[in-house]
């Protein structure tokens with residue numbers, strides 16, 4: 001028995017999803033395969049409230065974070081940073097040689113629509129990158145309001161790293177004006193790691209068409225990916241097990257209902273915050289606490305390494321701080337296929353362990 005996952009990725013995976021992934025492979029240029037991809041892509045579109053494109057990628061999300069900046073900017077990128085993952089997006093932008101300005105708030109604070117508005121009004125940008133749910137700090141940024149601000153800047157595309165938020169909270173891609181919302185599947189989608197998906201607006205596709213191949217490269221050229229997707233295929237041999245898994249997971253999501261799924265996440269988040277906010281303190285700015293994971297600060301100064309080790313010996317994996325926050329915070333995920341009874345269970349064991357530390 002492996003430790004149950006309460007870390008913010010990879011997350012707990014249900015047995016029937018795992019079993020679905022263990023099916024015998026099919027050829028990826030067959031009609032059976034095209035039926036599979038077509039079902040998965042239309043299911044994802046419903047989950048993201050979009051009538052535009054959805055692409056599947058045999059990579060982790062970071063591949064798509066790189067694809068986004070390479071495909072969508074020829075002038076200047078505005079990278080909004082509020083923690084380790086959004087910082088990585090800024091670093092990727094830099095490494096790809098793109099012109100950029102970085103707007104960083106103190107970690108734990110949110111990227112507000114106001115900040116985005118002020119930043120965009122002062123420079124000649126054509127792409128803004130924002131993280132939806134900053135996994136290192138437990139902040140969920142106000143995506144809907146940010147999308148609203150972007151409507152004032154029609155030349156600026158909005159690219160969202162939604163890795164740890166997608167399927168744990170609503171993302172209304174078309175209504176909110178998001179040009180690219182990307183995620184890997186090992187967070188709130190609750191599949192094993194190794195696969196990623198993204199929405200892609202028509203505007204973003206148009207932009208990518210105008211970018212030279214040398215900037216985009218081959219594997220992550222969104223135009224090539226989209227072209228293969230039109231035939232319900234991929235350019236390359238995809239991870240077919242992940243498509244089987246996604247197909248199963250989409251059936252499960254449909255059975256639960258999207259609204260119920262998001263409500264379940266909100267309720268688990270509240271339960272976890274209520275458990276620890278007085279004892280440890282919440283790291284996230286009030287009003288922007290994430291629905292999918294909670295980052296506690298450590299105001300009572302407990303030994304977080306001992307805590308994680310003790311939990312692991314009881315078969316629960318929890319997470320210490322990430323990046324610069326290692327040892328200063330600990331995080332509990334409440335996303336994907338975890339249920340309230342799982343949270344009650346892990347919180348009870350945490351109480352026992354902390355009592356004994």
Ligand SMILES: *Cc1c(COP(=O)(O)O)cnc(C)c1O
Nearest residue numbers: 060061062085135161163164184
């Ligand atoms: C996990 C995570 C990533 C990295 O995803 P990979 O699938 O490991 O590439 C990026 N951004 C956020 C917000 C994450 O939580």
